[in-house]
Amino acid sequence: MIISRKRDFQELLENIKNYKSFFLIGCSECASLCSTGSEKEVKELSETLRAEGKEVTGGIVAKTGCQVLGTKKDLKPYKDEVNNAECILVMSCGAGTQTAVDLFEDKPVYATNDSLFLGNMTRFQVFDERCSMCGKCILDRTGGICPITTCPKGLLNGPCGGMKDGHCEVSPDIPCAWVRIYERMKKLGKLEELSGSVLDAKDWSTAQSPRALSAREKKGK
Ligand code: SF4
Ligand code: SF4
Numbered sequence: 456m457i458i459s460r461k462r463d464f465q466e467l468l469e470n471i472k473n474y475k476s477f478f479l480i481g482c483s484e485c486a487s488l489c490s491t492g493s494e495k496e497v498k499e500l501s502e503t504l505r506a507e508g509k510e511v512t513g514g515i516v517a518k519t520g521c522q523v524l525g526t527k528k529d530l531k532p533y534k535d536e537v538n539n540a541e542c543i544l545v546m547s548c549g550a551g552t553q554t555a556v557d558l559f560e561d562k563p564v565y566a567t568n569d570s571l572f573l574g575n576m577t578r579f580q581v582f583d584e585r586c587s588m589c590g591k592c593i594l595d596r597t598g599g600i601c602p603i604t605t606c607p608k609g610l611l612n613g614p615c616g617g618m619k620d621g622h623c624e625v626s627p628d629i630p631c632a633w634v635r636i637y638e639r640m641k642k643l644g645k646l647e648e649l650s651g652s653v654l655d656a657k658d659w660s661t662a663q664s665p666r667a668l669s670a671r672e673k674k675g676k
Contacts, residue, residue, distance in 0.1 A: 456485040456575075457548040458582045459492070459568040468507065470565055471542060476510040478533070478540035480555060482520030482547035488576060491568045492516065492546035500546065500567065512539040520551030527558055537562075590661030596654060598639035603657070606632035611654040 471477070479497050486492030494516050501511040513536030517526040530537060537543070542563045545552040548570040555564040572584040587604045593611075594601060603609045607625035613633030617624025621634045640649045 456488060456573070456582075457550070458571045458574045458584075459486055459489050459548050460571055461491050461496075462567055462569055464503065467544075467565070467567055471509075471544070474509075474542040474563065476512055476540045477504060477542050477544050478512050478537050479514030479544050479546060480520065480526070480530075480551070481514070481516040482551050483516050483518050484520065486520065486547040486551065486568065487516070488580075489582070490580065492520070492551075496546055500544070510540075512536040517547070517551070517554075520545070520547035520554055523554050523557050526551075526554050530558070588662070589657065589659070590666070591658065593654060596648075596652070597636050598643065598645070598649075600632060600636045600639060602632045602636065605629075605635070611657060 479500060481487070481492035481494070481497040483493070487494075490496060497514045497516060501514055504511050513533055515529055515533060517529045519525050537559075540562070542565065543555045543559055544565050544567050545555045546567045548568065549566060550570075552564060552566040572582075573586050573588060574582045574584045577583050584604055586601055587609075589603055593603070602611060602613060606613055607623060608615060610633065613636075614631050615624065615633075618631040618634060619627070621630055623629050623631045637646075637649065640646050
């Protein structure tokens with residue numbers, strides 16, 4: 456999931472100082488789990504904006520904010536509320552914000568959140584970064600643990616010389632990713648696989664932005 460965090464409200468107020476009326480769009484997926492775009496946050500932000508003298512014409516929680524056509528459908532019953540707003544505030548990740556940019560060519564769109572990383576919720580509302588979406592996954596070579604993301608240096612053949620007592624030299628409060636990989640491979644009886652191979656230097660062309668993909672099946676195949 457995409458992990459997002461609310462922006463500082465004063466910063467948001469500064470960004471939107473030239474506008475008086477707003478329509479709010481949250482997202483029922485990742486942003487709801489991060490408490491940045493659920494029904495509750497949409498209501499809270501509406502109240503806070505009103506307390507600042509702003510008008511909120513309405514708000515919704517889109518089912519999947521990064522899905523352009525789905526969000527367009529979600530917004531259909533709110534045509535008037537949207538038309539009456541000078542500005543759209545999006546309470547999801549940056550992709551959701553850009554859904555609104557696609558849908559509202561003539562209206563300014565502002566993000567209420569910062570998008571931080573792709574991660575896992577390991578405990579209630581505790582998130583760890585797990586994947587940097589490098590475009591060519593090497594998890595099958597590293598026991599399913601991603602060194603590109605969970606080693607601060609992104610080392611492909613670690614550990615580095617700074618590892619101490621199983622902990623990372625860059626962030627001593629986290630375990631060294633390569634010690635984790637070693638321990639897991641040992642547990643799986645695959646240490647030979649690990650010691651017998653060196654991972655090649657990463658071809659970062661697979662991570663070149665902007666990336667696009669069509670998952671549609673090609674006709675005639
Ligand atoms: S190797 Fe790349 S795709 Fe696989 S988990 Fe790590 S960053 Fe993500
Ligand atoms: S100690 Fe381990 S996790 Fe930390 S930078 Fe070195 S190899 Fe990476």
